[in-house]
Amino acid sequence: MRMHKKILAGLLSGLLLIGSCLPAAASREADPQIETLYQDALSAMKEKGVPDSFPDGPFLTEAVLNREQGAVITASLILGKEAETPFGDSAPFADVSADRWSAPYIAWCRDRGILLGYGDGCFHPEDPLTGDQFAKMLLCALGTARDGKYADSGDAWAEAVRTDAALQGLYDGDTSMAGSVPLTGGQAALMAYNALSLQSPAAPEEKQAKRKLIIDTDTGADDASALILAAKDDSVDILGVTTLVGNVNLEQSTQNALMALEVAGSGAPVYKGAEKTYGGRGIEAFSVFGMDGMGDADLIHPTGKVQEEDAISFIINTVRENPGEVELVVLGPATNIALAMKEAPEVMKQVKMIWSMGTAGLGPGNASPVAEFNVYGDAEAYRVMLDFGVPVTIVGLDVCGGDAMWTSEQFDMLEGTNEAGRFVSKSFEKIRAFYASNGSADATMNCDSVAMMCVLDPGFVKSSIRAHGSCITEEGETYAQVIFYQEGFNYDVVENDFLYNVTLVSDVKEGLYFSNYRKTILK
Numbered sequence: 001m002r003m004h005k006k007i008l009a010g011l012l013s014g015l016l017l018i019g020s021c022l023p024a025a026a027s028r029e030a031d032p033q034i035e036t037l038y039q040d041a042l043s044a045m046k047e048k049g050v051p052d053s054f055p056d057g058p059f060l061t062e063a064v065l066n067r068e069q070g071a072v073i074t075a076s077l078i079l080g081k082e083a084e085t086p087f088g089d090s091a092p093f094a095d096v097s098a099d100r101w102s103a104p105y106i107a108w109c110r111d112r113g114i115l116l117g118y119g120d121g122c123f124h125p126e127d128p129l130t131g132d133q134f135a136k137m138l139l140c141a142l143g144t145a146r147d148g149k150y151a152d153s154g155d156a157w158a159e160a161v162r163t164d165a166a167l168q169g170l171y172d173g174d175t176s177m178a179g180s181v182p183l184t185g186g187q188a189a190l191m192a193y194n195a196l197s198l199q200s201p202a203a204p205e206e207k208q209a210k211r212k213l214i215i216d217t218d219t220g221a222d223d224a225s226a227l228i229l230a231a232k233d234d235s236v237d238i239l240g241v242t243t244l245v246g247n248v249n250l251e252q253s254t255q256n257a258l259m260a261l262e263v264a265g266s267g268a269p270v271y272k273g274a275e276k277t278y279g280g281r282g283i284e285a286f287s288v289f290g291m292d293g294m295g296d297a298d299l300i301h302p303t304g305k306v307q308e309e310d311a312i313s314f315i316i317n318t319v320r321e322n323p324g325e326v327e328l329v330v331l332g333p334a335t336n337i338a339l340a341m342k343e344a345p346e347v348m349k350q351v352k353m354i355w356s357m358g359t360a361g362l363g364p365g366n367a368s369p370v371a372e373f374n375v376y377g378d379a380e381a382y383r384v385m386l387d388f389g390v391p392v393t394i395v396g397l398d399v400c401g402g403d404a405m406w407t408s409e410q411f412d413m414l415e416g417t418n419e420a421g422r423f424v425s426k427s428f429e430k431i432r433a434f435y436a437s438n439g440s441a442d443a444t445m446n447c448d449s450v451a452m453m454c455v456l457d458p459g460f461v462k463s464s465i466r467a468h469g470s471c472i473t474e475e476g477e478t479y480a481q482v483i484f485y486q487e488g489f490n491y492d493v494v495e496n497d498f499l500y501n502v503t504l505v506s507d508v509k510e511g512l513y514f515s516n517y518r519k520t521i522l523k
């Protein structure tokens with residue numbers, strides 16, 4: 001394990017002598033967004049095997065933690081669910097007896113240099129756990145501490161811990177965790193969650209085969225940011241990217257896709273697709289992301305070239321060559337997918353599953369009061385896709401708003417990450433101005449990346465419902481509305497004899513959206 005590599009030798013006595021002068025936990029204004037973040041992190045911790053209660057009560061987001069609880073969280077985070085206690089049997093410190101409930105965990109941490117205690121041989125298990133102390137435990141446990149640099153009896157160790165923890169994203173979501181303030185359970189869970197995402201992926205022999213994706217996109221800035229997210233994720237193989245008109249015209253959409261992949265360091269091939277709807281009408285290109293769909297920031301200068309094969313043939317041939325394995329991620333109108341289904345239905349039945357950013361979900365639309373832009377772009381195609389028989393998971397507009405929207409501060413953070421982060425941030429400048437002009441100055445939707453995160457991380461989906469999705473294609477006020485008949489719900493009039501063809505994502509872990517996005521593109 002990586003954490004064994006960097007045992008902190010020579011940590012001087014008195015290192016942790018800051019517990020006695022701790023300020024009381026500051027009472028905080030309840031912030032619903034941060035509370036969601038804490039709850040999601042806490043759930044993730046419990047799934048990982050961290051205990052959901054301590055002898056003095058449950059592990060709650062609002063309670064101030066103490067040092068022994070910090071040691072228990074750290075040890076169980078690393079050991080996971082399979083840990084079998086006891087994993088140490090002696091009294092680790094003068095004030096931690098062998099039969100104390102936390103002794104095995106504390107001993108485990110001590111044996112690995114994760115904590116050394118105080119100069120008097122004590123650990124002070126019931127002192128409040130500070131942000132600095134917990135960050136140090138996590139950095140040492142994960143093996144990402146800088147060698148020897150925390151071995152300081154003054155204050156320098158804490159500064160070094162804060163610098164490393166900030167660089168490694170441990171304070172993501174709540175910067176007040178940095179410092180000598182006592183941590184609440186929510187903060188500790190969040191910091192531990194952030195730390196957990198630093199761990200190396202599984203060793204090669206443990207790795208599962210990569211999932212095979214084809215990403216279909218009408219590439220505007222939100223598509224581009226989703227492409228970058230997927231390209232930076234090692235668990236998937238992007239077999240190809242297929243483009244179509246939608247957010248921008250076909251040529252621009254294709255150039256934007258090429259550029260986004262280049263920025264992400266991906267060599268995935270790009271194939272040009274539909275310029276007209278499934279029925280043959282022209283699709284009107286429309287963008288709130290600027291004329292080029294990418295903020296008009298002169299970002300688009302790809303050196304790569306589009307493939308000669310067209311998108312529809314590529315999709316069909318790739319599915320034929322990988323029966324039952326290909327997942328289609330549809331980030332624009334469903335035209336390319338429906339055309340492939342029409343041309344080669346038997347082959348397309350071999351698609352493993354379809355992911356769609358589309359529909360208004362269970363909320364209002366954006367193209368019309370009931371219809372969402374991608375479906376509105378080609379409702380006939382969307383209908384073909386839904387009715388085809390391959391399972392479709394839909395991420396609708398309703399899960400992309402609220403706390404899933406990105407703030408100015410978050411765009412600034414992206415700006416400061418790397419080339420990909422700056423690219424994404426700049427490409428969103430026009431749409432941010434558009435949101436500001438509509439009264440939403442500090443919150444911007446990025447639906448395609450919400451959808452992509454659902455594809456890449458099943459744990460990001462908080463809840464979903466099974467449904468029959470029915471797309472209205474008749475002209476009129478409800479054109480392109482998608483109606484969801486929920487499985488298991490007894491309608492008063494309508495009979496429940498549907499083919500339940502859709503999994504509709506009904507909630508995501510908004511609180512983790514931005515921080516996970518940022519971490520993935522930092523890879």
Ligand SMILES: [Ca+2]
Pocket residue numbers: 217218219220222223247331332448
């Ligand atoms: Ca799109």
